[in-house]
Amino acid sequence: MTLEADVIVAGGGSAGLAAxxxxxxxxxxxxxxxxQTKLGGMGTNALVHTFCGLFHPDVSQPWAWVNAGIPAEIGQAMMDRTGQTAPDLMGRVYVLRQHPSLYAQIADELCLAEPRLSVLSGTEWIDLQKDEKGWHLGxxxxxxxxxxxxxxxxxTTGDATGARLLRPSWCQQVEGSRLYRPAYIAAFHGVLGTHDDGWRLQTGAVIVRAIREGLLPAAAIGAGFRDSPFAGETFVTVDLEAGQGEWDPFDPTKRARMEQEGREVVLALWKYLRQQHPDFRPCPPPMLPVKAGIRETARYIGDYIITGDDLASSRRFEDEVALAGWPMEKRENARGPKFRYFDEPLPPGIPARCLFRQDAPGLFFAGRCLSADHEALASLRVMGTCMATGEAAGKMAVDFVSRC
Structure with missing residues (x-):
């Protein structure tokens, strides 16, 4: 049985939804x-609970959308449903708290409103062929x-799946020791108290002391807490070394062990904090994600590879199709991020040439697997920017169809 469409989008995360x-x-x-069975990618299945990259990087000015269109549409829908009137200012960036369940609902509603759009969930892409009639996906x-x-x-699979299936020379991947570390995120409910910076520091001190005493695993050292838009719900994020130099997100055994470690750490944190921290005593077991949050796997090599220096200098391009608003948030280990901010608080451009190859007509790529170097990816992988590049790729795909 063969199904046909003018445009097929592979991957239903933020980039794929927008495309x-x-x-x-x-x-x-x-x-x-x-x-997966829900759209939204990391924002629904991995419980990534902030929209980053939606806003202009100049935090000395009132917040503003850096990309109009679908990113602003989804961001505004989330603000309306969570009762937020503005994003949070966190140091030198604006971020919008989002709720994974509401993001899944927004994604469903937007897709159902489009009569020309069909969705296949629970679908694994296993083969790709190209001939004079077009693209054939198994x-x-x-x-x-x-x-x-x-x-x-x-x-928009995030893994450059098309290149890996058809022509691996079209994609790139850094060595395991440099890959951005995966994150394991869970939702804690019923947490008491006011969770300001002082509370987070005090909770962190409790965790550090427990690790030193051998009461918590060492991987809990990087646990960070951030409140949901709804009272009593707090997300905990644990970055994992995942074997460091041995980490390979395409190895199913290593992937399974990383997921197991994430569950072990989160449940150990819940058990310990429930006993030792009064604000956690009412908490039932945490809600675990469908999967860990993967920050980096493989990327396409497009007609242009955007670089960290391009972003740092806020370079603009004649063929740009979106803007970047998030600094380079590099997480090559589980000890926290290293930020490289733009030299000036001005959004750099993302050229169309990062979303296609001239020798692969009719193939476009966006989101986490667009054509970027390792450093630039640290900025461009966030959900707000993925929405923007996904929307651009979707429009470029339709333009291609109209020319055929």
Whole structure:
């Protein structure tokens, strides 16, 4: 059985959601395929609970959307549903607290509102072929193998899946010791008290003392707490070394062990804090994510590879299709981020050439697997920027279809 569409978007995270909406709204018959059962990617399945990259980087001025269109639309919808009237100012950046359940709901509603958009969830992409008729994707959905055909393909899987299936020379991946570390996030409910910076420092001191006494695993050292938009709910994020130089996000055994470690650390934190910290005593067991948050795997090599220096200098491009608003947040170990901010608080451009290759007509890529170097990815991988590059790729895909 072969299904056909004008545009197929592979990957239903922030970039894929925006790409599919943009293509369908431009009139293309669009099919969005996603391996999980919820759209939203890391923002729903990994419980990543902030939208970063939505705002202009100049925090000396009132907050403003850095990219109009779908990023601002989704950001405003989240603000409306959570009762927020402005993002939070955290040091030198604006961030918007988001709720994973509401993000899944927003994604569903936006897709259902587009009659030209169909969604296949629980779908694994396993094969890719190209001929004069277009792109042929092999998928498995609910145990059944199917073939999809399209003139135009947008890869937003985050893993450069299309390149890895068809031509691995089209993608790049840094060594395991430099890959940005995965994060394991859980939601704690019923946490008492006011969770300001002093509270976070005091809670961190409790955790450090327990680690030194052998009462908590060493991996708990980087645990960070941030409140949900709703009272009594707090998210805890633990960055994991994941074997450091041995980390390979494509190795299923290593991936499983990393997920196991994440659960072990979070549940150990819950058990200890419930006994030793009065604000955690009412807490039931935490809500665990569907999967850990993966910050980096493989990226395409496009017609242009945007660099960290491009971003730091706020470079603009004649063919730019989106703007970056988030600094380079490098997490090459689990001891916290190292930020490289733009030299001036001005948003750099992201050129269209980062989203395609001339020798692969009809193939576009966006989100975490766009064409960027390792340092630039530390900025461009965040959800707000992924929405912007995804929307751009969706529009470019429709333009390609119209020329065929």
């Amino acid at each position: 599919a909406l943009a293509a369908a709204r431009a009139g293309a018959r669009t099919l969005l395929i996603e391996r 998928i498995i959905t609910r145990g059944e193998r199917r073939t999809l055909h399209t003139q135009t393909l947008v890869d």
